[in-house]
Amino acid sequence: MDMIFKALADPARRTLLNALHQRDGQSLQELTELLEMTRFGVMKHLGVLIEARLIVTRKDGRFKYHYLNAVPLQEAIDRWIEPLLVQPAARAVISLKTQLEGTTPMSKPDFMMQTYIHCTQDALWHALTDADANAAYNFVVSSCEREGNALIYKTPDDNTMLICTETQLTPKTRIESTFEPHWAGPEVPLQASRFVYIIEPQVDHCLLTLEHYDLPAGQEGIADGWQRTLAGLKTWLETGKTVKFSYPAAEA
Structure with a gap:
């Protein structure tokens, strides 16, 4: 936690984070x-x-690309900042182009x-693949619900909200x-994208990496949803408690 606050203390580093918040995946040359x-x-x-x-x-050929990882910052907000505030802190920090065969x-x-x-x-x-x-x-x-290799997510009124279809599995990794x-x-044309989970076991814990690809224009808010989902995943696995890191309710 100390490293997070130390990293945020410098205005140059905040500029770099803001740049990646605006456009993720930049090279060293672009950031320089x-x-x-x-x-x-x-x-x-x-x-x-x-x-x-x-x-x-993430390295691609001769270039290394940099991505904002807002999950640790969200954890710091949930742990140290939100409990001190009367109102929840604003979390401002945050179609498939070809058939997958x-x-x-x-x-x-x-x-x-x-x-x-x-x-x-x-x-x-198990947590990533089991429907319940x-x-x-x-x-x-x-x-x-699971139907074959698809996970179908439902809203409280039983409407389908999201479908994630597994296209390739390397067991446990x-x-x-x-x-x-x-x-x-249904009146809005479907614009699909894709994502990858990568699991790396490390002694008594795991490093989970999420990569999201082919994000259509207008769906940038999906990144914030992933932060909340991963925070819920971590809490559930480590404590056994279900915590929904939902969006703050709009003020009347």
Whole structure:
């Protein structure tokens, strides 16, 4: 937690985070152009942010791309900031182009998130693939059903909100899936995307990485939904309690 607050204390590092909040997946060269300092200076600031897990990176050929990882910051808000406030803190910080057949090459993700969860690899795999488990920690759905390789998420009034169809599984380590939002209703054309879960066991805990690809324009808010879902997943696995990190109710 100390590393997070230390990382946020510097205005240059906040500028880098704001830039990734506006457009995720930028290279070192792109980020260097934002600050009046040397490339080495920007690399040092990025190193602090990476150490605090506020940025995660992904290498593609000769280039390394940087992604905002808002999950640790959301955890800090939930743990240290919101309990001190009368009103909940605002969480401002946050179609498939081709048919998926067999193994589809991964392009550069639109955003990435990582979180450490104190649980076994088996428990995390079960939580990500079991319908009842998904319903327990997803921040907005009331039920989830499995039909073959599809997880169907339902609202309290039993309407279909989201369908995620698994396209490739590597048992206990990787899940590739489509992401089909239905919350806008049948009158709105379906604009699907895809995501990947990557599980890395590390002694007595697991590192979970989420990568989301092919995000259509206008669906940028999905990243905030993922933050809330992953926070619920971590809480459920570590405490056994169902906590829905829902959006704050609108003031009258």
